[in-house]
Amino acid sequence: MGELARLTGVVWSPGAAFQDIVARPRWWPPLVVLVLASLVFTFTFTQRVGWERFFRQQAETNSRMRDMPADQKEQTIAMQIRIGPAAAIGGVVLGFPIMALATAGVFLLVFRTAFGADVSFRQAFAIVCYSWIPLLFVSIMGLAVMLLKTPEDFDLNYPTLTNIGAFLEPASTPKWLLSLGTSIDIFTIWVLILLATGFAAAGRKISWGSSFAGVIGTWAVYVLLKMGWAAAFG
Numbered sequence: 001m002g003e004l005a006r007l008t009g010v011v012w013s014p015g016a017a018f019q020d021i022v023a024r025p026r027w028w029p030p031l032v033v034l035v036l037a038s039l040v041f042t043f044t045f046t047q048r049v050g051w052e053r054f055f056r057q058q059a060e061t062n063s064r065m066r067d068m069p070a071d072q073k074e075q076t077i078a079m080q081i082r083i084g085p086a087a088a089i090g091g092v093v094l095g096f097p098i099m100a101l102a103t104a105g106v107f108l109l110v111f112r113t114a115f116g117a118d119v120s121f122r123q124a125f126a127i128v129c130y131s132w133i134p135l136l137f138v139s140i141m142g143l144a145v146m147l148l149k150t151p152e153d154f155d156l157n158y159p160t161l162t163n164i165g166a167f168l169e170p171a172s173t174p175k176w177l178l179s180l181g182t183s184i185d186i187f188t189i190w191v192l193i194l195l196a197t198g199f200a201a202a203g204r205k206i207s208w209g210s211s212f213a214g215v216i217g218t219w220a221v222y223v224l225l226k227m228g229w230a231a232a233f234g
Helices: 003-012 014-023 028-048 051-061 070-093 095-115 121-131 134-148 175-183 186-203 208-233
Strands: none
Touching: 003 014, 003 028, 003 121, 014 121, 014 186, 028 070, 028 095, 028 121, 028 134, 051 070, 070 095, 095 121, 095 186, 095 208, 121 186, 134 186, 175 208, 186 208
């Protein structure tokens, strides 16, 4: 397959696409596409909505920020506004590859130790990168919502109503429950299904059901850790 056929095949025919991806594990095309789409979204947000609005919204839902003296609160928000754009760009350019590398390493460990799968790191990395293609649709949908809504009504935390967290009240909902709600997302489920398909193709002797169990189990551990962090430090 050519790269365009792979990128579209992951959406329309993931089984065949991942067979080809596993045979020739090139990881960079989906990563480049995702980074570029996220950069477009970030630049548009900076120009249309602005980081001051975002950080002031965050301050209203953060109990520690609400309890700060007014002058200290303003100093904190001013510092966040200064570093926000650069941090967002750095998070996209560096964050995507680092997260993909870490995710590939975790799944490689799981499938090698728990299932005895003969999967290389390069294959795992390519599977993860291509499995994240649904995030491209997240960026496109979020960009469309941002352009259609007034800047005052756009919420960067929930640009689209695709997860349970978008329907919870941030100020009154416990942070651990909000973390769980945001984790249960339509596109996250799609990504998990693609990961299971990719590792089933790479493992050969692993059934799709077993692969999905491995992916879901690993994701569940991540969600529990994220909930614990939110409960302790959120």
